[in-house]
Amino acid sequence: MAAAAAAAAADFSAGAAEDPPPQAPPAPYLPPRLVVDGGGGPCRHHAYSRKQKSLGLLCTNFVALYDRDDVESVGLDDAARRLGVERRRIYDIVNVLESIGILVRRAKNRYTWIGFGGVPAALKELKERASREMMSPSMDETSVANVSDDEDDDKLDDADGDAESEKLSQSIDNPSDKPDAPCCKLRSDHRKEKSLGLLTQNFVKLFLTMEVDMISLDESARLLLGEGHAESNMRTKVRRLYDIANVLSSLNLIEKTQQADSRKPAFRWLGQAKRNEGATITDALPPTKKTLPNKRTFGTDLTNIDTKRSNLGSTMENKAKLAWDGGNMLKTFQRQLGQGSTSDFVYGPFHPAGARTQEIDRTVQEKERKSIQDWENLAASFRPQYQNQGELNNSLFP
DNA sequence: TGCTCCCGCCACTAA
DNA sequence: TTAGTGGCGGGAGCA
Known part of the structure; x- marks a missing residue:
């Protein structure tokens, strides 16, 4: 795949890199040689x-363009020009x-291209960081908690005084609960x-730390906020x-699915690849009875369904929904994990301050030990696969 | 009709 | 000062 992409990119760039940018193309997003019709069918030459x-x-x-051995540096202007998009999208x-x-x-x-070899380490680091956050009440600066607190908006803007929401969110995940925390953050922070x-x-941490391999975006937003x-x-x-x-779908880190019972779209984690003979994480398998492929998946049309991982999804989400309706976040995840006892509960990166227990520590360590092997496997096997290799190749090599 | 998500404005940051 | 960066939400495509 990489070779194909590399050749394609080289081929493409050879034609386009030195050329002036295209003059107001009708469909500016996709340069002619990189058009991949994510939805299939006749839209390739639609006006819009x-x-x-x-x-x-x-x-x-973007990946097809830069995922090559000889690429070290990526210029944003260059990428925008080659892909025919605004820099904002880059x-x-x-x-x-x-x-x-x-x-x-x-x-x-200017960016340095690390490539997909950097993904396993990054995911591992993410998981380790999330685990540290769970272990320690003093969360690192990039934790979920920080990103989730829109109450900061309220403080900064003095608007939208949803006091109830603030209290709840702070009690769950706001590090400013700490006595020594600065009362106000810099705007840059x-x-x-x-x-x-x-x-x-x-978002990735949700999958990595909660051991929830399928989650809806609504629910993710609720968790993160x-x-x-x-x-x-x-x-x-x-x-x-x-x-x-x-984006993560196009990288095959997650997969869009639809729950058979609720028809609610959700995303399933694929990142922890199991190495199969000659296969990467995107083995094509028929949909399980629990899930249906979502009809609408832009950019990718992933077909790999990990039957082993699919069982938790819909039931967990339903439980989560019910529990959310009940308004108790912590109980929600105890139920989600289906383990009943609080000792097995993994709070995730937005754990309530002070929710540290040795039991959690032990559980997480066990889970981590188990998953380390996955990282190592992933390092060797992780590669994105374009949803339709043949079509992509045809597009790239007509 | 509601979900999905592109698009570009504009505030903010860094050189 | 200005170019680079990116949060944000309007609104249109799509199923």
Whole structure:
């Protein structure tokens, strides 16, 4: 795959890199040689199609362009020009890619391409960080808690005084509960806390730490924000999660599915790859009875369903929904984990301050030990697969 | 009709 | 001062 992508990118860049940018193309998002029709079918030459402009598809093309051995540096202007998109969209992509270790920012407008070899280490680091956060009441600065607290908005803007929501969210995840915490954050911190990259990491942490392999974006937003936030906050967060999910989908880290019982769309974690003979994480298997492939997946059309991991999903989500309705976050996750006892409960990165127990410590360590092998396997096997290899290759090599 | 998510404005940051 | 960065939400495509 990499070779194909590399050749494709080389081929593409050879034609486009030196050329002036295309003059107001009708469908500017996709340069002619990188068009991949995520939805399949006749939209390739439509005047306008959202599918052609999806962030996931853009990410796929971005990767196709730069995932080569001879690529070390990525210029944002260069990427935007080659892909025929606004620089703004490139920021969205690189922020997500950076948060999972594929890119590293070197300087203004310049990134270093690490490639997919960086993903396992980044995920491992994320999980370790999340575990540390669970162990320690003093959370590191990039924790979920920080990104989740829209009450900061309230403090800074002195607006939207949802006192109930503030209290709840703070009690759950706000490090400013700490007596020595600064009473006000710098605006730059505040801005950083809401970054797409951080949100990506926290979204991934949900899967890594909660052992929840299927979750809806609504629920993710609730978890990341804390319960009881204003509807507008929730909507905004969900919008961003859609962006992130599309990119992660295109990287095959997650998969969009639909629960058979509720028909509610959800995302399933694929990142912990099991090495199968000659296969990567995107083995095509028929859908399980618990899940149906979602009809609408921009940028990717993933087909790999891990039957082993699919069982938890819908029931857990339903339980979660019920529990959320009951308004008790902690109980929700105790039930989600289906383990009843609080000793086995994994709070995730937004654990309530002071919720540290030795039992949790032991549980997490056991889980971590088990998952280390997965990281190692992943390092060798992780590669994104374009949803339709044949079609992509055809597009790239007509 | 509601979900999905592209698009671009504009506030903020860093050089 | 200005170019780079990216949060944010309106609103349109899509199922």
